[in-house]
Amino acid sequence: MNRTLWTIIGFVLLVAGVTGLLAGSGRLSFVDREQVVLSPEMIAAWNRNEARSLALTIVGGLLVALLGLLLLRAQFRRRGGAPMADLHLPPSAEPAEGPQPDRGDTEVASRALHRALQRDLESNQQIRDAAVRLTGPPDRPRLLVRLAVTPDADVARLADHVDRVMDRFTTTSGVRPDLSEVVVRIPARAPARVQ
Amino acid sequence: MRTTNRILSTLLGLVLLLAGLAVAIEAGLIAWGGRPAVVPADRWYAALRELRLADVRFLGTAAVVALVGLVLVLLQLRPWPPELVQTSAGDHPPLAIARRSVEQRVALAAARAGVEHPASAVRGRPGRWRVRLRGVAWPDRQDAVMAAVRAELDRLYAPPDTPVTITLRRPARRVA
Numbered sequence: 150m151n152r153t154l155w156t157i158i159g160f161v162l163l164v165a166g167v168t169g170l171l172a173g174s175g176r177l178s179f180v181d182r183e184q185v186v187l188s189p190e191m192i193a194a195w196n197r198n199e200a201r202s203l204a205l206t207i208v209g210g211l212l213v214a215l216l217g218l219l220l221l222r223a224q225f226r227r228r229g230g231a232p233m234a235d236l237h238l239p240p241s242a243e244p245a246e247g248p249q250p251d252r253g254d255t256e257v258a259s260r261a262l263h264r265a266l267q268r269d270l271e272s273n274q275q276i277r278d279a280a281v282r283l284t285g286p287p288d289r290p291r292l293l294v295r296l297a298v299t300p301d302a303d304v305a306r307l308a309d310h311v312d313r314v315m316d317r318f319t320t321t322s323g324v325r326p327d328l329s330e331v332v333v334r335i336p337a338r339a340p341a342r343v344q
Numbered sequence: 345m346r347t348t349n350r351i352l353s354t355l356l357g358l359v360l361l362l363a364g365l366a367v368a369i370e371a372g373l374i375a376w377g378g379r380p381a382v383v384p385a386d387r388w389y390a391a392l393r394e395l396r397l398a399d400v401r402f403l404g405t406a407a408v409v410a411l412v413g414l415v416l417v418l419l420q421l422r423p424w425p426p427e428l429v430q431t432s433a434g435d436h437p438p439l440a441i442a443r444r445s446v447e448q449r450v451a452l453a454a455a456r457a458g459v460e461h462p463a464s465a466v467r468g469r470p471g472r473w474r475v476r477l478r479g480v481a482w483p484d485r486q487d488a489v490m491a492a493v494r495a496e497l498d499r500l501y502a503p504p505d506t507p508v509t510i511t512l513r514r515p516a517r518r519v520a
Contacts, residue, residue: 154353158416160413161413169402182397183396186402208368209367210367210369211365214362217358217360220353220357301499308431308434311436335445335448335449
């Protein structure tokens with residue numbers, strides 16, 4: 150999105166600059182190069198209806214400020230939308246023998262699920278730090294994983310580990326998330342000495 | 345480039361927010377009979393009434409604006425290296441590895457294989473990428489370096505057909 154935005158800004162600046170150069174060097178037949186930037190006609194047009202001009206300027210300024218705010222917000226938005234809601238498990242329908250105890254609902258906090266996944270991922274020696282994000286509906290959330298691994302990590306084994314973690318998570322929570330992205334980062338370390 | 349764009353966009357957002365509010369407030373002050381508080385509107389008004397299109401200051405500004413626009417367009421439209429590259433599909437859904445991590449690991453593997461000043465670059469698309477390695481070593485090391493890089497790519501679980509190009513420059517003198 151930023152790339153498109155800056156391409157458009159670049160084109161607008163390029164066209165504006167080239168037009169200015171052409172006008173200033175007298176190559177545009179409909180513009181007199183001796184004309185001043187703020188011509189008396191423009192000033193007259195402003196003065197003819199000063200109240201409306203000022204009102205338009207105020208509205209324009211507020212619109213520009215709003216655009217700026219939206220652009221700022223877009224830069225700080227997190228990927229994948231809001232985190233998954235807490236998991237709500239209704240009482241099981243299986244008939245129980247004997248006197249029925251009071252059955253309640255079970256709630257699993259979304260934060261608890263996040264933490265469980267993170268801990269399980271970090272149980273592997275090759276993973277130094279794991280960050281997980283579950284988003285979307287609780288019955289079928291999307292999962293984003295970021296792993297910081299040791300400098301000599303074997304990525305095929307990491308993939309195995311992630312698979313096993315997902316299986317364990319499904320067994321314990323009953324939720325099978327869509328693994329939408331696993332990003333592996335290998336932090337830099339000092340170059341190895343040549344033997 | 346993605347980070348640069350993000351920083352540029354954040355700055356632009358801030359500038360638009362502040363400039364827009366300033367314009368609205370100053371115009372409001374003028375509308376209610378006051379004087380602009382921050383923006384030196386009178387000075388700008390006087391200057392712009394004098395400035396001609398043929399003036400060298402106007403031409404200079406236009407040239408700078410055009411140049412900035414051109415640089416922006418070129419930087420944005422030039423192909424960018426992928427930020428993440430995908431591992432081999434295999435039995436698992438593919439993982440994504442940071443491109444810089446792959447470049448570092450390949451350069452380290454080349455250094456262990458005896459290449460001096462190794463520099464590796466990953467280019468292409470996330471699902472179809474290639475590795476280029478440059479460094480200083482004797483040409484007879486070419487095969488050994490290639491084997492080391494391939495082994496490292498295997499450990500990174502890279503697709504087995506990832507193209508690798510190795511360019512070695514001769515050292516200035518033979519090291520014993």
